Amino acid sequence: MTQSLLAHALAFYLLSTATCIAHVVSGQESMRRWALGLLGCAFALHASALSVQAVLLGYESVATFQEELSYIACIMIGVYLLMALFLVQRTNLTVVGALVTPLAFLFTLSAYAFDKPTAELPPQLQNIWLPAHVAPAFLGYAIFALAFCMSVIYLLQEKQLKGKRKSDLFRRLPSLETLDHLNHRFVSWGFALFTVGIITGTLLAKETWGALWSWQPVEVASATTWVLYALLMHARNTGWRGRRAATLTIVGFVVLLVSFLSVNLVFPGKHTGSFD
Amino acid sequence: MEREVLIVGVNHRKAPVEIRERLSFADGTLEQAGRELVTLHAVDEGVIVSTCNRVEVIAVTMAGDEAVDVLINFLAAGERIAREQLAEHLSVYRGREAVRHLFRVAASLDSMVVGEPQILGQLKDCYGHAASVGSAGTVLHRCFHKSFSVAKRIRTETGVASKAVSVSSAAVELASRIFDTFEDKTALLLGAGTMSELAARHLLAHGVSSLIIANRTFERAVELAREFQGTPVPFEEFPRYLQMADVVIGSTAADGYILTPARLQETLRARNYRPMFLIDMSVPRNFDPAINDVDNVYLYDIDDLGGVAQVNREERSREAEKAEAIIEAEVEGFWKWLTSLDAVPTIVALREKMEAIRKGELEKTLATLRDLSPRHREILEAMTAAIVNKILHAPITHLKQHQREREAFYVAAARQLFDIEEPDHQ
Numbered sequence: 001m002t003q004s005l006l007a008h009a010l011a012f013y014l015l016s017t018a019t020c021i022a023h024v025v026s027g028q029e030s031m032r033r034w035a036l037g038l039l040g041c042a043f044a045l046h047a048s049a050l051s052v053q054a055v056l057l058g059y060e061s062v063a064t065f066q067e068e069l070s071y072i073a074c075i076m077i078g079v080y081l082l083m084a085l086f087l088v089q090r091t092n093l094t095v096v097g098a099l100v101t102p103l104a105f106l107f108t109l110s111a112y113a114f115d116k117p118t119a120e121l122p123p124q125l126q127n128i129w130l131p132a133h134v135a136p137a138f139l140g141y142a143i144f145a146l147a148f149c150m151s152v153i154y155l156l157q158e159k160q161l162k163g164k165r166k167s168d169l170f171r172r173l174p175s176l177e178t179l180d181h182l183n184h185r186f187v188s189w190g191f192a193l194f195t196v197g198i199i200t201g202t203l204l205a206k207e208t209w210g211a212l213w214s215w216q217p218v219e220v221a222s223a224t225t226w227v228l229y230a231l232l233m234h235a236r237n238t239g240w241r242g243r244r245a246a247t248l249t250i251v252g253f254v255v256l257l258v259s260f261l262s263v264n265l266v267f268p269g270k271h272t273g274s275f276d
Numbered sequence: 277m278e279r280e281v282l283i284v285g286v287n288h289r290k291a292p293v294e295i296r297e298r299l300s301f302a303d304g305t306l307e308q309a310g311r312e313l314v315t316l317h318a319v320d321e322g323v324i325v326s327t328c329n330r331v332e333v334i335a336v337t338m339a340g341d342e343a344v345d346v347l348i349n350f351l352a353a354g355e356r357i358a359r360e361q362l363a364e365h366l367s368v369y370r371g372r373e374a375v376r377h378l379f380r381v382a383a384s385l386d387s388m389v390v391g392e393p394q395i396l397g398q399l400k401d402c403y404g405h406a407a408s409v410g411s412a413g414t415v416l417h418r419c420f421h422k423s424f425s426v427a428k429r430i431r432t433e434t435g436v437a438s439k440a441v442s443v444s445s446a447a448v449e450l451a452s453r454i455f456d457t458f459e460d461k462t463a464l465l466l467g468a469g470t471m472s473e474l475a476a477r478h479l480l481a482h483g484v485s486s487l488i489i490a491n492r493t494f495e496r497a498v499e500l501a502r503e504f505q506g507t508p509v510p511f512e513e514f515p516r517y518l519q520m521a522d523v524v525i526g527s528t529a530a531d532g533y534i535l536t537p538a539r540l541q542e543t544l545r546a547r548n549y550r551p552m553f554l555i556d557m558s559v560p561r562n563f564d565p566a567i568n569d570v571d572n573v574y575l576y577d578i579d580d581l582g583g584v585a586q587v588n589r590e591e592r593s594r595e596a597e598k599a600e601a602i603i604e605a606e607v608e609g610f611w612k613w614l615t616s617l618d619a620v621p622t623i624v625a626l627r628e629k630m631e632a633i634r635k636g637e638l639e640k641t642l643a644t645l646r647d648l649s650p651r652h653r654e655i656l657e658a659m660t661a662a663i664v665n666k667i668l669h670a671p672i673t674h675l676k677q678h679q680r681e682r683e684a685f686y687v688a689a690a691r692q693l694f695d696i697e698e699p700d701h702q
Contacts, residue, residue: 090456091456157453160453161450161453161454161574162568162574164576164580173453174456175452175453175454175455175456176453176454176455176551177454177455177456177457177551178456181456239545239548239549240549241548241549241550241572242549242551242571242572243571243572244571
């Protein structure tokens with residue numbers, strides 16, 4: 001049941017990616033609406049897959065790395081859809097969608113392809129701090145992912161403007177000011193949520209293992225990423241905007257992704273997703 | 277007295293904006309004013325053109341000098357302005373001069389910024405109001421339609437409009453890829469050339485809220501600032517205002533660069549690295565091209581904007597000459613048509629045409645009836661002449677009776693119905 005819902009969600013992610021690209025290339029308004037509609041369907045299917053899973057198990061299943069990715073992808077698309085609908089009168093964000101949607105597709109695909117019986121959630125983790133840790137952390141990751149996509153588009157637009165190239169393709173990109181503004185808002189929100197996630201995470205560690213900090217790979221990686229984003233927030237307040245802020249956002253997200261992957265795949269320690 | 281086209285009014289050449297404002301007709305009042313205009317004894321047809329740069333009454337009259345007086349009173353009516361004050365700033369165009377003026381206005385050659393395209397739309401609206409209340413008649417219908425086609429011809433056949441306009445709209449389009457909204461943005465004009473003025477006008481039309489103008493001739497800056505509700509500043513002081521500007525348009529005649537990367541670095545730091553869009557409209561260039569390498573600054577020169585090799589003075593005046601030549605030819609054509617509208621030459625032409633037909637047909641008939649006696653020939657001759665006269669009697673009487681208002685209409689109709697050649701070939 002869950003797998004079949006996920007498979008359909010994947011198909012809709014692909015279709016939406018295709019129509020996003022078709023809109024960006026052709027500029028047809030109908031394609032933009034189709035892309036949003038298809039993405040809405042994909043989101044609904046994906047969210048139902050996760051809910052069905054949670055109902056079947058009796059709790060939100062985030063025990064494996066792939067499940068985490070799946071949740072993050074779903075949240076990311078939810079936030080993107082909200083933003084796209086909210087800003088639809090002012091700014092055409094379809095080009096951002098053309099980046100966000102395939103990213104969600106990849107994340108979800110990994111959850112789908114590595115389907116394995118979900119690990120039983122260890123009883124010592126079943127306390128109030130788990131959702132308080134997972135919810136803000138995932139939302140933060142999703143929002144960082146969106147900020148990353150917007151920074152990529154920013155650099156594309158900026159390169160076009162500096163290089164004085166004329167292409168119809170790039171007329172449909174949002175303005176630099178819009179992208180920079182959204183980037184700032186997203187990084188701020190992502191940072192706040194990420195911070196909350198780290199705080200509740202250490203409290204969860206205290207509750208579970210008895211120590212706030214125990215030099216686990218996940219703790220070191222999170223702290224590094226946090227410092228990087230903190231630097232970005234600070235730099236922005238001192239006038240680092242535009243190209244540099246976009247570059248730093250991209251670097252931040254890459255570090256986040258690398259630490260996320262390595263913690264889960266290369267240096268498994270004590271964390272959800274890698275309990276032994 | 278002869279029929280003539282007459283234009284009385286004020287425009288940006290002789291009247292300052294305060295005068296133009298006072299005379300302008302608000303939206304929705306043009307129809308009523310048009311109705312009142314044609315009730316005047318001296319006015320046969322009339323169209324009121326009211327834009328921000330001109331308030332002009334275009335009339336067809338046979339009253340000569342008296343009509344000028346009547347129109348001045350019409351404009352000054354309602355205590356909008358004292359007659360004497362109006363007379364100071366008044367522009368009067370008569371005859372061919374009036375037709376030429378209307379054509380030049382339509383073609384945007386008389387605009388404050390030559391080539392700006394809005395005027396044609398405004399003119400069409402004003403004419404539309406006049407047509408809807410019937411104050412435009414045969415002559416003005418044709419005159420306005422002709423002016424629209426002349427404007428179109430000039431737009432396609434000469435470069436008067438296209439270059440300036442394409443450069444400005446390219447600038448606005450680029451700016452909209454940098455800025456989300458123009459409403460909180462400030463533009464700085466360095467030098468008040470025509471091109472930069474047009475670009476500023478475009479930016480203002482798209483919502484840019486404030487404009488700072490620095491020009492070497494300070495009076496010109498003041499003049500332009502008044503028109504755009506901007507702030508004039510002495511040219512030497514422009515660096516102080518640089519950091520306030522989101523868009524900077526340069527068009528000075530300076531030989532060297534007036535802006536360098538170092539200065540931009542400094543400016544950017546002062547404005548907390550908010551992006552700037554620099555447009556260099558001048559040849560030789562005012563802004564060092566290396567400025568484009570400064571972060572968050574985007575510099576475009578005139579080549580980048582339009583892909584136009586050069587929009588220099590000589591080229592523009594050459595295009596303007598071409599446009600004036602087109603106008604001259606079109607005025608001539610219209611004038612011929614207008615003078616043909618008199619009843620007398622039309623009646624003569626009508627008679628000549630009928631006589632030629634009668635003669636031709638008579639000869640053909642007589643050629644087949646060889647054995648007719650001279651007397652019979654005379655009878656045939658007299659009969660055909662009588663037929664022609666009887667047929668022509670009613671139309672000619674009408675043409676003679678309808679002096680004034682309806683004459684042009686009947687004459688034009690007669691010319692068309694009887695296919696009397698028009699001097700103005702379409």
